[in-house]
Amino acid sequence: MEFGWTAGQQARYDEVLDATRAAFPAPPGPGHGFYSRKDWLRLGEIGMLGAPLPEEYGGGALGALDTARTVEAVGRGCADTGLVFGAAAHTFACSVPIAAFGSAAVRRRLLPELAAGRLIAGNAMTEPEAGSDSSSLAMTATPVDGGFLLNGTKSFVSNGPAADVYVTYATVDPRAGFLGVTGFVVDRGTSGVVVGRPYDKMGLHSCPAGAVTFEDCFVPEEQVLGAVGGGAAIFQHSMGWERACLFALYLGLLDRLLDSCVRHARARRQFGRRIGDFQSVSHRIADIKLRLESARLLLYRACWSMDQGEPSVLAVALSKLAVSEGVLASAADAVRVFGGRGYLRDDGVEAALRDAVPSTIFSGTSDIQRELIAKEIGL
Structure with a gap:
């Protein structure tokens, strides 16, 4: 049983901590607003946003333990916890499932941008009547020629008001329970995506969160995550990373x-x-x-x-x-x-x-x- 870190692991932690303190030297003051695109790009440069992603897409190819140490260093060095939380949600609930289950075209198009901080992602899973019971989604995905039409509302989408892309989940068959849940990648500019106003929250103030509604929103087949009906397993995969590393x-x-x-x-x-x-x-x-x-x-x-x-x-x-x-x-x-x-x-x-x-x-x-x-x- 080994409780120590290798020299390389400790050096990475120290480098990330020093870089974070240099990038975010002062804590956010009272009444500060949401994070900026500049903040997001800094986190990309530090390496937090791409830590667990493959090198071919600009990531660090780190495992869960080394990724967690990177996030820990950023959380220690940056007093703006809302910013760090938003970045972690972006990484583990969105980038990780895209890397593991996205089509080749989606991975090539999005992962380098997500790792670098040029794009912001929001995880759209929670619904007004489906929180802890994530298998009882009301949002539907109706098969049509070349893809699916999404209809429904997601609440508490972290990064939602600022996001460029969403990872969301809908059911293709409400009677099938979790076996009907399917994952999708949806660009913000897609017709039928309606982004709500940011909530006024108790904490994590820098991270905007709000509702996102999908109204007859067409998503092509190549932007389905994994297999149709496999969304519950994909969501649990991302939750493993989120509950540990975030x-x-x-x-x-x-x-x-x-x-x-x-x-x-x-x-x-x-x-x-x-x-x-x-x-x-x-x-x-x-x-x-x-x-x-x-x-x-x-x-x-x-x-x-x-x-x-x-x-x-x-x-x-x-x-x-x-x-x-x-x-x-x-x-x-x-x-x-x-x-x-x-x-x-x-x-x-x-x-x-x-x-x-x-x-x-x-x-x-x-x-x-x-x-x-x-x-x-x-x-």
Whole structure:
């Protein structure tokens, strides 16, 4: 059993961290808007957007573990968690399934642009009445000459208002349940694509999210992902990458929070002592460290199992649950360590809490992860 990194792996992490800090030196201020195309191109240059994609398309050809380390470094170096989240959703929910299941023509046309950051992708899966139950989609795909007509509305499309291309899922036969679900790649400019206004969200402010409606939207056969009726398996494949690698950004956020709490506890004095000398404060920070390292080991284990080709449902569910619940609890503790300052926006601590809340909801809620764990252990 090996817990160390090779010299090359550590050098890659350090290079990405340094490049990220140089590209995004200041945290976003209160009331900042959505990310810019310039921000997106910077992430392409750093290598985050193409990390798991084949080299022939401009990617880094990294496995899940090395990809997660790249995302972790970006999450640590960039305080704009909404931007990093949007980039991770673009990569794991869109670029990864296109690379694995897209037609040769679609891969050649889109992957180099997605890896470089010249295009932005949005994953359109969730519907108003189909969230955790992703097999009960109302959006339909009707076969027509040369392709399919899509009809339906997708809600909570991360990057949706800004995206140039969407990976979406619809059913070719509502009676077939998950066996009728089919994946599609749809260009934003396609007739019948209606993009809604961005939602006003609690956190992850830099990442625009909104509804996307498809009205008699024609998608040619070459833009079907995989086989007709195979969309559920494709979606679960992308969820494996997302639940493991995307959540590495929260390890980076936790590293930043921990560093901030330690600095504050050393500098802040009350009753003639550093507040870090008080057990109530030091133990709270120790708990943050415990959650961070526990979640980190589970996430690395999940990514390792994916790279080995092992069954990884249990490992990924444990990782996702530990990271999301850990970052939420730790961000709340960080606010209390900072006291009144933690409630103000200047230090970015309250932003970390707001950005942590949705981690227990997207990519499968914490309750769904517990259901998966229970099933995998034989309950």
